Amino acid sequence: xxxxxxxxxxxxxxxxxxxxxxxxxxxxxxxxxxxxxxxxxxxxxxxxxxxxxxxxxxxxxxxxxxxxxxxxxxxxxxxxxxxxxxxxxxxxxxxxxxxxxxxxxxxxxxxxxxxxxxxxxxxxxxxxxxxxxxxxxxxxxxxxxxxxxxxxxxxxxxxxxxxxxxxxxxxxxxxxxxxxxxxxxxxxxxxxxxxxxxxxxxxxxxxxxxxxxxxxxxxxxxxxxxxxxxxxxxxxxxxxxxxxxxxxxxxxxxxxxxxxxxxxxxxxxxxxxxxxxxxxxxxxxxxxx
Amino acid sequence: xxxxxxxxxxxxxxxxxxxxxxxxxxxxxxxxxxxxxxxxxxxxxxxxxxxxxxxxxxxxxxxxxxxxxxxxxxxxxxxxxxxxxxxxxxxxxxxxxxxxxxxxxxxxxxxxxxxxxxxxxxxxxxxxxxxxxxxxxxxxxxxxxxxxxxxxxxxxxxxxx
Numbered sequence: 544x545x546x547x548x549x550x551x552x553x554x555x556x557x558x559x560x561x562x563x564x565x566x567x568x569x570x571x572x573x574x575x576x577x578x579x580x581x582x583x584x585x586x587x588x589x590x591x592x593x594x595x596x597x598x599x600x601x602x603x604x605x606x607x608x609x610x611x612x613x614x615x616x617x618x619x620x621x622x623x624x625x626x627x628x629x630x631x632x633x634x635x636x637x638x639x640x641x642x643x644x645x646x647x648x649x650x651x652x653x654x655x656x657x658x659x660x661x662x663x664x665x666x667x668x669x670x671x672x673x674x675x676x677x678x679x680x681x682x683x684x685x686x687x688x689x690x691x692x693x694x695x696x697x698x699x700x701x702x703x704x705x706x707x708x709x710x711x712x713x714x715x716x717x718x719x720x721x722x723x724x725x726x727x728x729x730x731x732x733x734x735x736x737x738x739x740x741x742x743x744x745x746x747x748x749x750x751x752x753x754x755x756x757x758x759x760x761x762x763x764x765x766x767x768x769x770x771x772x773x774x775x776x777x778x779x780x781x782x783x784x785x786x787x788x789x790x791x792x793x794x795x796x797x798x799x800x801x802x803x804x805x806x807x808x809x810x811x812x813x814x815x816x817x818x819x820x821x822x823x824x825x826x827x828x829x830x831x832x
Numbered sequence: 833x834x835x836x837x838x839x840x841x842x843x844x845x846x847x848x849x850x851x852x853x854x855x856x857x858x859x860x861x862x863x864x865x866x867x868x869x870x871x872x873x874x875x876x877x878x879x880x881x882x883x884x885x886x887x888x889x890x891x892x893x894x895x896x897x898x899x900x901x902x903x904x905x906x907x908x909x910x911x912x913x914x915x916x917x918x919x920x921x922x923x924x925x926x927x928x929x930x931x932x933x934x935x936x937x938x939x940x941x942x943x944x945x946x947x948x949x950x951x952x953x954x955x956x957x958x959x960x961x962x963x964x965x966x967x968x969x970x971x972x973x974x975x976x977x978x979x980x981x982x983x984x985x986x987x988x989x990x991x992x993x
Contacts, residue, residue, distance in 0.1 A: 544872070545872045545873075546851060546852075546853065546856075547851040547853075548851065549849065549850075549851055550850055550851050551850060552833065552850035552894065552896050554896075554899070575897075578892060578893060578894070578897070579874055579892055582853075582874075582892050582893070582894070583873055583874055583892065585851075586872065586873075595850070595894075597897060599897065646962070647877075647961045647962025647963075648887075648940075648958070648959060648961065648962055649877055649880060649887055649888060649889050649940065649962035649963075650874060650889065650892075650962060652886045652887060652888050653888050653889070653892065653893065733961045734875075734961060734962065
């Protein structure tokens with residue numbers, strides 16, 4: 544039987560209350576959101592916090608809204624609500640396409656976007672989406688709040704810039720009129736982590752790609768993105784040849800590791816092929832096709 | 833730590849350790865063994881219960897997190913001595929063999945049909961994709977849920993079932 548080690552527990556009623564409780568319990572306290580990464584790790588003793596500060600009942604942390612030229616997603620927004628969000632579906636179908644292949648409906652009922660970002664699993668789909676879209680994260684601590692680019696949010700596997708005593712409160716994604724977006728993933732079975740994934744947005748204007756973002760998970764892409772692939776495409780016509788060249792540059796910028804999900808050369812091949820498929824669909828969508 | 837939860841409409845209070853998982857609270861504290869405890873890793877879905885009407889895996893939630901919430905378990909599916917159509921569907925279509933996954937399958941199926949009374953086969957398969965069955969290959973489970981969708985008013989009583 545897997546049971547977490549003894550742990551203190553406190554339910555926070557607001558962000559301020561959560562920060563106070565984190566301070567009170569010290570560096571070994573952890574925030575628990577949906578708990579679908581943290582609790583399994585606690586059962587296996589991969590994580591052994593002294594205290595859990597539960598932020599599930601803080602309404603201000605959940606929900607999707609538009610603020611100016613950004614879409615703001617609260618950190619406690621559950622996967623299901625990201626999947627069902629009309630706002631996200633309208634501006635960035637990449638979210639719905641990614642969410643459909645994240646875990647399963649039961650896990651999506653509990654797991655949250657903030658928890659997924661903070662877990663920083665190398666195969667995290669939403670981290671790839673966030674880096675593709677060049678979003679930002681709002682991190683709140685005792686000294687106030689700061690905004691961090693998602694392409695600098697992760698410091699390595701399972702490591703983020705969120706320090707002890709701090710909480711991720713929101714994710715922000717710039718709205719890009721005319722952008723098309725898409726997400727591609729190969730997994731071994733329903734609900735599994737990806738063998739490789741790629742998500743992109745593309746803006747085609749005047750017959751050329753004026754803007755794009757390429758994010759990847761599970762293939763050893765620094766900060767879940769490929770500026771090399773993007774540079775290869777910007778200013779070019781979205782022809783099959785140019786999209787393939789960008790996909791090749793993307794795959795070349797990744798350093799996948801061999802593991803039980805597959806050998807490195809297979810993952811590199813997938814990084815190329817999935818990026819190409821995503822670019823094709825996003826470019827077509829941007830051109831209204 | 834004190835928790836107060838409502839399970840299938842009945843209020844329960846208990847003093848528990850914060851680390852106690854909801855599935856063990858239901859099975860060991862409340863002695864309700866309908867909810868099965870399976871893989872323990874959020875994969876199999878045998879432990880599926882509803883928390884405030886949302887199906888969740890109770891092995892991946894602390895019981896203290898359910899404080900003040902309303903839980904529904906498989907024991908609450910039959911109403912007034914009459915089986916839920918999902919339960920009858922599993923009976924009519926031979927939707928189980930060993931029965932281990934069945935409580936989770938049925939809780940998930942009921943939630944699916946409540947939101948989508950006429951799901952396609954694909955929607956049913958997606959709906960139960962968080963529930964693993966190692967006996968049936970899912971064919972009869974899908975048929976059972978389709979049966980329940982086609983027969984929203986089942987009539988078999990628990991006594992005769």
